Every structure is written in structure tokens, then in C-alpha cells.
Amino acid sequence: MQQVEAVYQKRSWLKRWLFTTYHKDIGVLYFVTSLYFAFVAGLLAALMRVQLSAPGNTFLGPTEFNSAVTAHGLIMILWFLSPLGVAFANYIVPMQIGADDLAFPRLNALSYWLFLISGMMLVMSFFMPGGGFGGGWTTYAPLSTAQYSPGPGPSLAFMGFILLCVSITVGSVNFITTILWKRAPGMGFREIPMFTWFTFFTQVLMLMAFPSLLAALLLLMSDRLLGTQFFAASSGGALLWDNLFWFFGHPEVYVVLLPAFGAILEILPTFTGRPLAARTAILVAAGFLVVPLSVYVFAHHEFVTGIPLALREGFTITTFAISVPFDVMVLSMIHSLTGGRIKLKTPMLFAIAAVIIFIIGGITGVFLASFVLDINLRGTYFVVAHFHYVMAGATIFGLFAATYYWLPKMTNHMYSERLGKLHFITSFISFNVLYFPMFLLYEMPRRIYTYQASTGWGTLNYIASIGGFVFIASQVFFLVNLLIAVRGKIPTTPNPWHAITPEWVPGVFAPAGLLKSMPNGVGNGNAEIHSEGTAAHHQHLSQRPLALASGAALTLTGLALSSWNLGLPFLGIGNPFFFAGLALLAWAVIGWAHDDMIGKFKVPDEERGERWPSISFPKVKLGIWTFLASEVLVFGSILSSYLYVRAYSTAWPAPGSIHSITIGTINTVVLLSSSLTALLALRAARSGDRRGLLAWIGLTFALGSTFLAVKGFEWYDLIYNLGFTPHSGLPGTTYFFIVGLHGAHVFAGLMVMLYIIRKAFAGKITKENHQVVELFGLYWSFVDIVWIFIFPLFYLM
């Protein structure tokens, strides 16, 4: 341990926090950053509550109010609530499953930096000339298109939004792989603690939901910057956005909520001293059921868009149905008190409050699920009240509970119980004073910046505003309490709650070798040891994730600032950002690959453990499969959008009239044969035939490049000889976007091949170690399969 400390002393504080890849550090970073974003979004909420506290107020103008309402929603949901759950997932889940870190530590750091920087982009979009985006967090088209929300501000905000999607995809691949693959021996599926289970559900939901949002945003940015017309009114785009958005938007509610539920399910048994009512299996099954159901309810956000009556009826039933697993969870939470001996410590108080708030939010949710009742409630403050109870309230109180519960674990010191209770009382009362009056304002439209005195809405709004200010003020107790624990004033024991989940009792499931590497080690309360990582992790600082995230952010910022089809004076200003970003990105990616090649960053994997699908299934392969699943959903959403707009258009150019079937077919054959050569390359690698590997992978590279080159000629011909461009109506819009996106995937494959060739030349791909060739083969097959779907849609139909 002395040695570890010595190594540690040499690292500067700054270097540690910028380059860390260690799950506890990243958990802390997530925690602090999401609190920062809560502060920003809370400030915006305060401005809104001042404005609405009296009728006819002129404190904010309509544009400022709309920007505030939009950024408040986006930041609260995506940069505060959701990442706060991820903070605990980072810190606690590896400890709960007896792993020394996540499956991919550097990707974990990458997720964090993308999350931070994307949020900064959103905040900065406020200060762009022309202001930020004011169309609501739902970003409805066509209001969000360049025609109705012009300027670099909205573009920058959406680019940040895109980066967040990337962050979340990377993160969910990481967590899913970790939970499936990194469990210590003895941690079978039956032994997995509740918080880890609910984190798993959350991450699976994210993997399912975010591709749809990513697809929608890519289409939107393509419309804004390249002048395509996916969301133009004439292509039915308004409803297309609704579908894509809510396919993400509704599951997102559960993404936000489930981590809090997971924490509550840990806290209840600990403070009642008895196990949860209903068997664990039932609770896990209920949580599991939420995952598919949450997607099947998305259209209840479209009850008044005029979708067919049968769909409305169907989605009412599914929405009622999703309340059943939540009934099971809540009822068993309630019954888990029976016969217990309840210790009303701060975490327990917050957990109880979260359940009560969720019950109120849940019951009012049933109102909105009824497609008839929804008619008059939709778009009003009834909805605002409902989702603040169910999503904001239940989640915040649940995560407050989680914070107080795990704070002794994270700081090795206790918070002040009295201050905690004060925080609880003030927050609980003021929360209800803030939001309950909004149920009674069920005639007031949401997102209006002011209202007339004659409406009679003034009193309730005034009461709500008072509640809001008290709620914000009472968070000072929370911050002070955090400081008390961090400063280490109040000592505690290693397991102050006498809990029995593994994070409190490390070593129960962990093998001997693992124990040594658990830095918070063996349930000790030693602050010095706590602040250290293991020796392995100290060598595991990496500057690549930060560089990669910054590079990506700069590139996208440059694109957003260009806004070249708008004729704005910004033309050109974005370019330096764009090229600097690309350079940084390239440097980071090459550096990352180089680190891998020389084995600079090696994660020692546990020898054996509980793994799915099997012990011998490689970790990276599991990660790649998970990643490809999300890619399938991205392409699925985009191709569905294509079919949607195409069904909407009456006229479509006949096959062969624009795209040459002959050239298309030849190119398809070229791409498909590259799959075969990739397979032969893998076979050569398996038998340790370096020459064969180089020859076949070289041929694959040549075929892939040929494919891209032919595409280039086709595009040149289309644009300059035929005048067929991205602006040429929907046929042009869809063709250039989808084929271009596929081409970008081919290009990424070519880059991987260069890496393989370089590595093979260095003699680092051997009979025993050729995983990279196999994984590349998987990816390359995926890219080819996507083309098999694209080719007929554009060339033959």
C-alpha cells in the first residue's frame, strides 16, 4: 500500500481528475457535474417561477421564457436526473457485483466527457447571436427546423444533444457488458442486488430508446445544415418527428425513474430490517416487464394528433397495462414495512417520500392514459404537475435517499442527521406546495410566458412560486450536508446501516485476488485508503477520452456555426473549429489505437466469474454485439423514416431513372465480396498465417475503397451532371442522407482495417491473439447487411 501511495503522490490533482478512468472517480465526476447542471436548470426554473407568479408579468419576454423552458426541461432530464443515476451506477454497481472496474474504463471516461461537454454546448447555445432554442424539450418539427428556428444557437444545442446520445450509447454498452460479464464468482443472476438489476434495466432501455432520438436528430441536423427536407411540412414531417421523438421520449421517463427505484429497493430492507415483500424474482420480473412495455406506450403522447381511433384505444390499454408492474413494485414497497422495525433515518425518509410522490404521480398518470380524458388535460399544467411528480419528484427524492444512503460509503464519514431531516421536511413540503396547485390549473396551457388576470390563475401560480423558492432554498441544507460528509467531521463505521448488499461487505463474493484490488477495501473506514485507487488504476490515466470528446465537440460546434445554407454572417467562422476538431479527433483516435497496440492500457481481467453467455465469450465481443444492437436500431429508425416519408409522397422517380441499376449492382457485388475476403482474412489469422491475413485484409480494404470510390463517382455525376442534390425533394433528401451515413460506416471500417494491417505488420496479430480481426469481421458484416437493405430501397424500388 505504501508503494501505491508513493505512485499516487506523483500525480497532480488536475491530472487525476482529467485523465482518470477509474469508476469511483468517474462516479464522483458524474455526481458533481449533474449537480452543477441541476443548479443551472434550477436557476432557469426560478426565473420562470418569478415570471409566472403574477398575471401579466414582464420580468421575462416570450423569447427568453421559451428558451428557459426548453433548456430547463432538457437539462433537468438529460443532464441532471439521468446522469445522477449514472453517477451511482458508476460508483456502486462494480462494488455490488464484485468487479474492480467497468468492462471498458476508457469508454467510461469517454461517456463522462461527452456528457459534460455536450451539456456545455447546450448552455453555450444560449449565448449565441439570435439566442438558444425555444421550441420546448420535445423539439417538435417543423418549429425546430431552420425555417422557424434559424441561427447557430438551436444548431449548437442540437449538436450537444447528438453528442449526449453518443455518450449514452457508449455508456450503456459499457454497463450492459459490465453487468453481464464482470460479476465475481458466486454472483449469479439470483444474487444480483436490486440496484444493479435496476441499473441494468435502465441501461437496456437507454440502448433501445436513444437510437431513435439520435436518428431523429441526425435527420433534423441534416435538414438544418444540408437543406434536406425530412421534417418539412409537405413530407408529413411533423408527425414523423412525433413518432421518432416519443419512441425515445416515453422510455426516457423510466430511464430517469428506474435507478431511483433500484435505490429505494435497497434502502427499504436496510431500514426495516426485513426482506422486501414479494419475492425478489417478482420485483425483477416487474422491472424487466417495464422495458418492452415502455416502448409500446409511446403513442399516448399523440392522442390528439389525429392518429386512428383504434390506435388511441390500443395505446390507452397498453398505458394502463404498464401501470401494473409499477403497482407490483409500489405495493410491495409499501408492504415491505409490515412487521419490520423501521429506523426513520434520512435515507428512509426520502425513500418513503419518493414512494408517496410516485403514488400521486402514478394515479394522475392514469388520468392522462385515458385518451378521452387526455383531450382536455393535454398541454396543460395538469401534465406539468403529473410529470414533475412522477419523473422529477419520485426520482429526485429517490436519489436524495440514495445519496444519504451511500454517502458514508463514498466519503467514509457521516452526514449530519439533523440537517438531513431538516432537508427532508422542507423539501417534501415545498415540493408539494410547488406542484400540487398545478393539478388544479388544468385549464392553463403549459409553456405560456404569461396569462391575463381575468383567467383567475394568479393565486395558484403565486402559491406554486412560493413553494418553488422554498424548495430551491432548502437545497442549501443538502449542499451543506454534502460538505460536512466530505470534510469528514462526523466519523462512522464501515457499514453504518448494517446493510447486507455486497458494496458494504466487500469480500463476500469477491475472490482473493479481487479483494486486493478493491481500493475501498474490506469494509474499512480508512479515509486515506479510500481516496486512492489501486496500483493498476494509477497507471490507468488516459488523456485519450478527454481529447476524443473535445475533438468531437469542436467538430460538431464548427458544423453548427457554419449554418451555410442560411446565408448568415457566420459562414466561415465555424471552419476553424471544424478543422481543429477533426485534427484533435484524429489525434485522439490514432493515439487510442496506438495505446492499444503497444499494450499501454491493459485492464487485468478477473480470471473467472459469473458470465453471460459463457465464461469463454470474450468481453469485447459482448460489447460489440451490444453496440451493433444499437446501430441496428439507428438504421432501423432511419429506414422506417424513409418508408414513412415515401409512403407520404405520391410521386417517386421510377427505378433506373436516376440511379443506374447496373453500377449499383456491380458496387453491391463489390461490397459483398469484401465480406468473403474478410472471412478469409479471419481464417488466415486463426491459423497464424500472417501473410494470408495481410493479403486478404488488403484485398478487403481494396474492395471497400472501390465501393466508396464508385459511390463518389455516382455522387459527382448526380450532383454536377444530373443536378440531383440533397435539395431535390424527398428522393434527393433520403438518398444522400442514408447512403452517406452508410458510406461513413464503410469509411470507419477502412480505418479499422488500416489499424489491423499496421498491427499485423508489427507481428502483433498471432494465432492466440487475433480478436481484433474477428470483431472487425462482425462489424464489416453488419455494414454489408445494412447495404443489402439500402440497395433495393433506392436502386430497385
Place this chain on the structure above:
Amino acid sequence: MNLSVGYLITPTQAWYGLWDIFVYLGIAVGVVVISYFVYHVVRYRSKEDYVPTYENKNGSHDLRFVLVSTSLSIIVLIILSAGTLNAASVTFNPPATNDTVNIEVIGHQFYWQFVYPDGRSLINNLTIPAGAVVILNVTSQDVFHSFGISQFAVKIDAIPDRYNTLWFSVQQPGVYVDAIRCYELCGAGHAYMIANLTVVSQAAYQQWISQKVNG
């Protein structure tokens, strides 16, 4: 033109009837569940800091409670579904009568335009005859809006390139000031996208319509 169709159940009445069912049942369920919960918190409270054994003394009673209460909640949901479907049969089926007025509603940033069958159009004032079945065909000229008359519990989205229909009927003549609002954020003027609803007697409406605007 026929007499008024006052014997009809309107979407307004259907909505308020359903609202009452939801409110009473919702409050009942909420009060029972939360009281039960809080009662348990108080009853099983322990002031001492003990080391728990995590034994389950309740055994199968737990499971029975969860199953029975979940089944009860499903029964409540079935009642609410039936109520919803019942109300829907009114809300989405305008009665066939020749006392029907068709009006086109067009949302603009930021005003409402009402176009009558004879082509005349009103801005921010929807005039309808009392007691008639009013069918509105709602669309938008630019972005998403949502047309709603909260007092009469009707609402439908105004979406570009798409026509959505709703029907309602008002018995009491009069000017309902600011009754019509936009319920979907549509830009800077969203808060002021407000219109009046003017309900006039059948006779007055006939007279107004017969003053044919020429040119």
C-alpha cells in the same frame, strides 16, 4: 334548419362525466394507499438502532398482499377503460343531423383563422349557432399548434398538411371571451394565440350567413 339538438350528449358532458369518475376513484385510491403506507410507517417505527437479522416473519402473507392488491388495481383499471371507451363513443361520433355546421380552423403563428363553407373567414373569433352540432376541421399553416376550448373540454392538434376533426355543441348563447387557446408551444406568440367563442341564436346565425358577402 331543425330545432336544437339539446337532447344529445355532447363531448363536453362526456368528458366531465368521465373526469368525475377518475377524480373520485383517484382520490379514493390515493387516500387509502397513502394512509395505509403512512400508518405502517408510524406503527412499525423503531427508535433504537438495532442490528437487523433480515428474517422474514410474514412469509407468504407478503406475497398474498401484493397479489391481491395488484388484482384490485387491475379491476380499477378495467372500470376506467370501460368508462373511457364509453365516453369515446360520444366524443368521436358526431350525431347525424342536418343541423350541422362545418368550419375549417387554420392555425397560424400566432392567430386562429376560421373559414366558413361560403368562404368567409374570421380571425380569432369563432362564431357558431347555439345547439347545433359544430364540426371543426383543424389544420395549420406553419408549425404544430393545438386547438383547445378548455371550458367545453375539446382539443385537437393543428398540424401542417393534415386535417383533424372534432365536434362539440354549445346550448347557451353568449360571447365566451378568450375561450379558445393554443396548447402546443408554437413560438414567441404562443401565450397570445387566443380567440373568442361567440355562440349566437339559430336565427341570428341564419341571418349572418344569409348576408352573402359579395366579392
